[in-house]
Structure formats: C-alpha cells, structure tokens
Amino acid sequence: MRTAHVITRLIIGGAQENTLFNVDDQHHLFNDQVCLITGPGAGPEGSLERQARQRGLNLIVLPELIRSLNPLQDFLALRAIRRTLAQFQPQIVHTHSSKAGILGRLAAHQLKIPAVHTIHGAAFHFGQPAPLHFAYRQAEKLAARWCSHFISVCDAMTRQYVQAGIAPVEKFTTIYSGMDVDRFLQPAVPRHEIRRRLNLKEDDIVFGKVGRLFNLKGHNYLIESAAAVAAAMPHARFLLVGDGSLRQTYQNRIQQLGLTDRFVFTGLVPPEQVSEFIHAMDIVVHTSDWEGLPRVVPQGLLAGKPVVAFDIDGTPEVCIEGVTGCLVPHRNTSLLASAMIRLGRDSELRKALGNRGRELFTQQFRHEYMTARIREVYQMVLNR
Numbered sequence: 001m002r003t004a005h006v007i008t009r010l011i012i013g014g015a016q017e018n019t020l021f022n023v024d025d026q027h028h029l030f031n032d033q034v035c036l037i038t039g040p041g042a043g044p045e046g047s048l049e050r051q052a053r054q055r056g057l058n059l060i061v062l063p064e065l066i067r068s069l070n071p072l073q074d075f076l077a078l079r080a081i082r083r084t085l086a087q088f089q090p091q092i093v094h095t096h097s098s099k100a101g102i103l104g105r106l107a108a109h110q111l112k113i114p115a116v117h118t119i120h121g122a123a124f125h126f127g128q129p130a131p132l133h134f135a136y137r138q139a140e141k142l143a144a145r146w147c148s149h150f151i152s153v154c155d156a157m158t159r160q161y162v163q164a165g166i167a168p169v170e171k172f173t174t175i176y177s178g179m180d181v182d183r184f185l186q187p188a189v190p191r192h193e194i195r196r197r198l199n200l201k202e203d204d205i206v207f208g209k210v211g212r213l214f215n216l217k218g219h220n221y222l223i224e225s226a227a228a229v230a231a232a233m234p235h236a237r238f239l240l241v242g243d244g245s246l247r248q249t250y251q252n253r254i255q256q257l258g259l260t261d262r263f264v265f266t267g268l269v270p271p272e273q274v275s276e277f278i279h280a281m282d283i284v285v286h287t288s289d290w291e292g293l294p295r296v297v298p299q300g301l302l303a304g305k306p307v308v309a310f311d312i313d314g315t316p317e318v319c320i321e322g323v324t325g326c327l328v329p330h331r332n333t334s335l336l337a338s339a340m341i342r343l344g345r346d347s348e349l350r351k352a353l354g355n356r357g358r359e360l361f362t363q364q365f366r367h368e369y370m371t372a373r374i375r376e377v378y379q380m381v382l383n384r
Contacts, residue, residue, distance in 0.1 A: 001026070001378060002033040004090035006081060006104030008067055008097040010038045010059075012046040013212065014295040015120035017271055018153070018177040018370075019096050020048055024055050025178075025371035032375075034058065035088050037081060039065030039100070045212050045244065046268050060084055067099060074103065082107040092116060092378050098123040098136060102143045109146035114381050116374075117147050119157040120177075121292035121313070124164070127216050140166050148381045151374060153177050154293035154314025173377055177295055178367030183272065184302035185362070187279040194280040198264050204237045205344045207308075208281035210274060210296040211288065213244030218287035218310070221333050223250060227257050228337040233344050236262065241277045243268040278303045282350060283343050286315065287336065293317065298365045301325075301357025306350050308339045324357035 005023055010016050019036070026032035035058040041047040052059045062084065064077040081100075085093060085107055093115045095104035101117050108115040124136040144150075144167045151173055152158040158172040187194075192202065200206055207229070211217045219240065229236050240250075240263065247265065254263050266277060274296075278284065284300030286309040293314035300307050301318065307325035309315045319325040326339040343350055363369060 002091045004035050004037060004085055004088050004093050006037045006095045006100045008039055008065060008100040010041040010048045012048060012271060015096055016048055020052060021178045021367035022371050022374060023057055025367060027057055035060055037062060037084055078103045078107055082110060085111055091382060096120060102139050105143045105146040114148040115146060116149050116151060116377060116381060118151040120153055122157060122160050126290040137164055149377055151175050151377060154317050156314040157292050175370055175373045176364050177293060178370030179295060179365055181302055181362055181366045183275040184299050187276050189276045191279045194276050200237055204235050205233055206237050206239050206281045207283050207285050207340055208239040209285045210241040212242050213246045213250060216289040218289055219250055221287040221331060221336060222285055223253055225333045225337040226259055229340050230259060230262050232341045236344060238263045239281060241266045241269055278305060281305055283308060298361050301354060301361055304354035304358055306343055306353035308343060318361060324353050
C-alpha cells in the first residue's frame with residue numbers, strides 16, 4: 001500500500017505522536033510505502049522530526065506549511081502539498097489536524113486521489129472566537145466533500161461532526177489513538193527513582209497532569225483547586241509534566257497561592273519518558289477545556305493510576321465514573337478538588353480504579369492494533 005500522511009506540524013503532542021506511530025507501523029510492520037508531509041515544527045512544545053528521521057521514515061518538511069492563517073501562504077502551502085503528492089503518487093492520502101486536513105484533502109481531490117481524515121480533536125471547538133468557529137465549521141463542511149472517510153479518535157468526535165452537519169454517520173469509523181502500551185504497563189525506571197529525582201517523598205500523594213502549558217489545556221483549573229487539596233492533605237504534591245509559553249504565568253499564580261513548595265515542573269519531556277513520570281504519580285488529573293480523546297487518560301490507566309477529569313468530549317469513554325476514575329463537570333474547580341481529595345485519601349479505591357482501567361483498555365490502545373484497523377479503512381476506501 002502506498003500512503004501519504006499530511007499534518008500541519010510534527011510537534012510533541014497527541015495527534016502528532018498518534019500519526020508518527022501510524023506511519024512507523026506502516027513502514028516497519030506492514031512494509032507499506034509511506035511518506036509524512038509536514039510543516040516546520042520548531043517551538044517550545046518540542047519536535048518529533050528527529051525521532052521520525054531516526055526511525056528511517058520518509059519525512060518531507062514543507063516550509064510553506066505554517067500553522068497561522070494567511071491566504072497567500074496557504075495558497076503556497078496548497079501548491080507545495082499538491083506538488084509533493086504528485087511526485088510521490090500515493091494510492092491514498094491520510095490527513096491530520098485542522099489546516100493540513102483542509103489543504104491536504106483539497107490537494108488530494110485536485111489530483112483525484114482518495115483521502116481519509118482523522119479527527120484528533122474538532123477543528124471548531126470550545127474557546128474559539130465566534131467568527132473563527134464558524135469559519136472552521138464551514139471549511140470542514142467543504143472539505144468533507146473531498147474526503148472518502150473519517151477516522152474519529154472517539155465516538156464523541158463523530159457525534160460532534162454529525163450534529164454539525166459535516167457528514168453522515170456512516171462516513172465515520174472510531175479508532176482509538178495508538179501508543180506504546182508496554183511502556184506504561186511496566187516502567188523503564190522505578191517509581192522511587194523518578195520520585196527521588198523530583199524531590200518527591202514516598203509518602204507524598206502526587207497529583208499529576210501531562211500537557212503543554214498553553215491556553216485551553218486547563219492547568220489553571222488544577223492550580224485553583226490545589227489550595228483546597230493542599231489544605232485537606234498535608235502530603236499532597238502536584239506534578240506538571242510538559243512546558244510551554246504559560247509556565248511563568250502559572251508559577252506566578254502558584255506563588256500567589258502560597259503553594260510553590262507543593263508544585264514540581266518537569267519542563268519539556270520526550271514522549272518516550274512520559275510513562276516514567278506517570279508511574280511516579282498516584283492520580284492523573286486531566287482538565288483541558290477541549291480535546292478529542294486525551295492520550296494521558298488511557299496512559300494513566302495503563303500505568304494503573306485512576307483519573308480525575310472533566311466530563312468533556314471523548315474523556316468519559318475511558319474515564320468511566322466509578323469504574324476507572326472520577327468525572328467532574330467542566331470548569332467546576334470545587335468538585336474537582338473534592339474528587340481529588342476523595343481519591344487522595346483512599347488508596348484502595350485508587351488501586352481498584354487503576355487496575356480496572358488496565359483490564360479494559362490495554363489491547364485497544366496498542367499502536368499496532370490502531371494501525372491495523374486504519375489500514376482496513378484504507379482498503380475499504382480503495383475497494384470502492
């Protein structure tokens with residue numbers, strides 16, 4: 001099978017890690033001819049470009065493809081994508097992310113190549129200015145005409161796109177994001193060693209959040225809840241894994257709350273080391289304002305950690321109330337603190353929820369399983 005993937009940036013992030021696993025599996029496990037087309041990925045989030053090259057993947061970086069909207073630049077990016085696809089001559093084009101998803105599908109359509117698009121998170125979402133939300137929604141409706149099939153990372157994404165009138169439900173298939181499951185089942189570095197490096201004690205109850213320090217990732221809700229948690233639990237500590245432009249803002253707020261000694265910032269962490277930090281946690285907290293299906297939720301469960309999360313998008317499909325974790329209404333910091341305190345005080349409940357998560361989700365989050373299912377979608381499209 002000959003496939004071209006198109007994504008806006010190959011930064012360290014869930015959609016990008018998912019895509020890289022997909023491309024890597026196609027190349028190494030299925031012997032497909034596959035290329036990965038992306039724009040420059042430099043920034044505080046970190047880049048996966050070196051990892052892609054180390055794995056021997058056919059990575060093509062187009063300087064014309066940038067994240068910000070610019071009509072002239074977008075035309076140049078479309079032309080560059082189309083030229084690259086014409087040279088590579090794939091049987092199918094697989095697009096990812098909002099901007100590359102639209103430009104990549106249009107380029108494939110112009111070349112009469114069938115396209116598949118993965119919805120890692122809705123292009124139109126919570127927190128967008130109304131004109132931008134409307135524009136992305138209309139753009140997705142248009143791009144759906146150039147798309148043979150959609151892959152959703154959770155059922156919630158399908159519902160949102162169907163309700164928005166993007167495409168009928170039969171045009172969607174849900175395939176959960178793939179990851180290196182074994183790395184989370186068994187840490188490469190012992191928990192006590194990671195805690196020692198982070199100056200965390202064995203009797204500390206560690207609440208951890210993994211994610212870029214950017215708007216809509218919701219670190220502010222965790223920080224605002226931390227005061228109540230710290231007051232109720234003398235041994236509560238908070239571990240923030242990741243980096244970003246809001247780090248200083250968050251550190252300033254933590255200082256205002258008198259909680260500086262309770263928080264640990266890891267800075268930028270390579271994806272392959274995230275599992276080690278999750279194993280150092282007792283509870284995984286996820287408080288984004290929007291997300292498709294946040295990878296850290298199943299990652300926490302695979303590591304045997306219960307999850308406290310906002311009840312948004314695809315999160316309830318994995319963080320199941322009373323089964324694998326605690327769901328909290330969006331932006332409710334009071335109930336968020338209560339749920340954290342409840343789990344923090346009950347080690348048996350933490351163990352039961354985490355173990356149940358492992359039992360339920362180990363198989364379907366393996367990247368090999370994801371890629372095999374995605375290739376079935378490719379074949380279905382090609383058979384048509």
